[in-house]
Amino acid sequence: MAASAVYLHTDPNPYKFTGKERDAESGLDFFVARYYSSAYGRFLSPDEFTGGPEDAFSSSDPLPPGPLPYADITNLQSLNKYAYTFNNPVRYTDPNGHDGIEDFFTALDFVVGVFRGASASISFGAAPGSRPNESDSLTSRVGQTVGTAIVGGIGISATIGGVGTVAACSSSGAACAALPVVLPKAVAGTSAVVGAAKNSLDVILTPTQKSGQGPKKGSSGGPSAGKRVTPKQREQILQENDGKCVFCGKKATQVDHATPRSRNGNTKKENLQPACLGCNSSKGAKTSAEYIRWLKRKKIP
Numbered sequence: 001m002a003a004s005a006v007y008l009h010t011d012p013n014p015y016k017f018t019g020k021e022r023d024a025e026s027g028l029d030f031f032v033a034r035y036y037s038s039a040y041g042r043f044l045s046p047d048e049f050t051g052g053p054e055d056a057f058s059s060s061d062p063l064p065p066g067p068l069p070y071a072d073i074t075n076l077q078s079l080n081k082y083a084y085t086f087n088n089p090v091r092y093t094d095p096n097g098h099d100g101i102e103d104f105f106t107a108l109d110f111v112v113g114v115f116r117g118a119s120a121s122i123s124f125g126a127a128p129g130s131r132p133n134e135s136d137s138l139t140s141r142v143g144q145t146v147g148t149a150i151v152g153g154i155g156i157s158a159t160i161g162g163v164g165t166v167a168a169c170s171s172s173g174a175a176c177a178a179l180p181v182v183l184p185k186a187v188a189g190t191s192a193v194v195g196a197a198k199n200s201l202d203v204i205l206t207p208t209q210k211s212g213q214g215p216k217k218g219s220s221g222g223p224s225a226g227k228r229v230t231p232k233q234r235e236q237i238l239q240e241n242d243g244k245c246v247f248c249g250k251k252a253t254q255v256d257h258a259t260p261r262s263r264n265g266n267t268k269k270e271n272l273q274p275a276c277l278g279c280n281s282s283k284g285a286k287t288s289a290e291y292i293r294w295l296k297r298k299k300i301p
């Protein structure tokens with residue numbers, strides 16, 4: 001077996017990355033709606049095909065096409081109409097050249113979540129890796145809720161079914177009374193109910209993973225109000241969010257004051273965030289919140 005597979009132009013197989021056909025003349029990958037350039041790492045035309053996104057289950061249009069039919073305003077990466085799957089190809093795929101979809105990993109997260117929720121409930125959190133933790137995705141947490149509910153439900157029915165009665169009769173045999181008894185099944189059922197209740201609390205109270213850092217709210221005033229960042233602060237902030245711009249996900253080269261210096265923004269960590277040159281300059285004297293509102297209003301060409 002070869003040490004590595006490198007796709008060259010001479011490769012007779014025209015189906016390349018995620019099974020899309022590569023045009024031999026242009027070297028571009030055909031994504032139904034658009035061509036994707038492996039060389040440039042982006043689509044060569046913007047995503048604004050009319051028709052709106054397709055619902056994966058009903059094949060109907062869930063939303064009427066608006067000014068940004070393939071953009072999700074809560075995911076700023078989706079505003080980049082040339083990017084492939086929000087610049088996150090490990091997590092998303094793009095079957096038709098429009099929006100990226102989270103498919104395989106979502107399903108896997110959910111199924112693993114169901115098993116984790118069930119085993120954490122049965123073991124009172126002792127089963128390794130079963131308890132909720134802060135790196136869980138929201139999907140995994142939903143799965144854990146389902147697993148926990150299943151164990152709780154089985155526990156309730158086992159508890160009810162495990163309580164029986166025996167006839168206790170006096171030695172003379174004259175009077176018999178039905179006395180309730182608790183069978184081992186009911187004990188196990190109660191334990192499952194208590195374990196599920198405990199895990200439900202953990203599932204609710206443990207924070208889930210933040211998807212990226214996201215823009216900061218900002219902070220103003222104090223001794224560092226209106227000050228520039230020091231080279232050391234700059235170095236630290238540029239490592240946040242994997243070195244990517246908090247607004248668009250491109251490589252960050254700038255440190256942005258979430259609340260601008262001109263408006264008393266300080267150099268506390270909660271006011272400094274990595275940004276690309278484009279976002280930092282178009283943000284100008286706006287706060288993070290104002291800039292996001294501005295992005296939403298602005299029609300992306």
Ligand SMILES: [Zn+2]
Nearest residue numbers: 245248276279
């Ligand atoms: Zn940016």
